[in-house]
Amino acid sequence: MGVGTPPRGPAVTPRLRRPEDDPNRPEPDGAGPELECVAVPDRNENASEDADNGVLESVTGAETTGIGIVEGATAQIDVALPVAVDDDDFDDDVVLDDEVEIHGSLVERPDAAAASSLVVEDVEEVDVVEHVEDVDETDEVEMADAAAVALTSVSVATADAAQHERLRPRTSEITLQSRRLGDFEAGRESSDLLTPDRLLDPAHAVRPEPDGAWQHLVYTLSGRRINLGDSKRARARKALDRRIAAPLHGGAKFVPVLSRKGGVGKTTITTLLGMALADAREDRVIAVDANPDRGTLAERIGRSSGKTVRDLVRAHADVRGFNDISEIVARDHTRLDIIASDTDPHVSEAFNDSDYDAVADVAAHFYSLVLTDTGTGIVHSVMGATLARADQLIVVAGLSVDEARLASETLTWLESNGYADLVRSAVVVLNTARPGAALVRAGELQSHFQTRVGHVVRVPYDAHIASGSAIVFRDLQPETREAARELAAIVVESLRQRVAA
Structure with missing residues (x-):
């Protein structure tokens, strides 16, 4: 095919025509789809019927400058498109x-x-x-x-x-997954084994400042280089703190304080126990004065909110948060909350078991330990509701023959009325309310009650308590504070044992 300038002819419009439209076209050999570029004359001009149609046999020899288009005719070109891998x-x-x-x-x-x-x-x-x-x-x-x-x-x-x-996604991608301690190979350790006890050198560990007069003096004079540790008394005190602060699982625990005789120090023991618990524990402790004969529990802390159990009974349905109940209770410096009884004896007589249940429901929602000063006697209406919720019993006995006998009869009455299980784990407190030597032998009383209850605690005489004024826990004699704290530790341990059982 020669290369030259094609003669000018009428205007043509190129278009694509498939090779299968030509009946004289041989079948393609599978090289790919082929299209034909066809020059179509303009419809507005007449084409010559005698002109020859030029058909190019191959695409390789075609060039736009070498295509001769006769006037009034069409030129047909076979174009082979390259096949790419789809x-x-x-x-x-x-x-x-x-x-x-x-x-x-x-x-x-x-x-x-x-x-x-x-x-x-x-x-x-x-x-x-x-x-x-x-x-x-x-x-x-x-x-x-x-x-x-x-x-x-x-x-x-x-x-x-x-x-x-x-x-393309690969199946050999690494999948990260956690391993349990037992899944590690033998001889390999996990990070859980890197504990402070294993890694820290005791010789270079920073020890806390010693507690004790002599130990602290040596520590100070040596420029904080010689640390003898806590004294024996300090170690015992901290161990007692841990016993009192042990966690209590489950709901609120109710601990009523009972006595069939007035004047033996029932309200005093309730106050001392509540202060010892609140001073060492992180949770909330409350003492409820359920004495229907005008109790004096609120007077033992020297603070009053001006509200009583009667106010809480009337407002118990409207209590939505701790702020509502904090306006009714009184709190001392150890964080012990107290709900006072009514001062009017005529009104206090109306305080019955349903009223106590209303107060107890609110207290159980916001406090972990609820102490109840039950008042004189054990046959009044409030006592039934109190014992029904009791988890631990405290029975107070005085150091006299009649007071000791009434305390023992109280245990007998409880055993006879279905509370034998509470009696076996109860605590009897021998309260010394008068100075000097006791008229009875305290050792014999302790031996007697140890055969009937779980524990016996002796509280010594304290002039600060005997004065009848408000009790300040830190102003008590060390022996009195130690007895109150021992009572609190026993109560917590007994409650924990009952939950475990």
């Missing part, structure tokens, strides 16, 4: 171990370089071999153009295949 040929969803599917066959997964070579060879065979072999040997320029187009297609297909290989 990404859809790869099945992204089915990947078995190290195999991939290429052109319908499963082969082992190659590495990145091997994958690129596979695509290059495939494309070269289809696009270069099948199309370049039909190129007219006389036109080397057109052959070079076709080869450049084929190489460009190979480069694009190679880049697409490499990107497709990078994006």
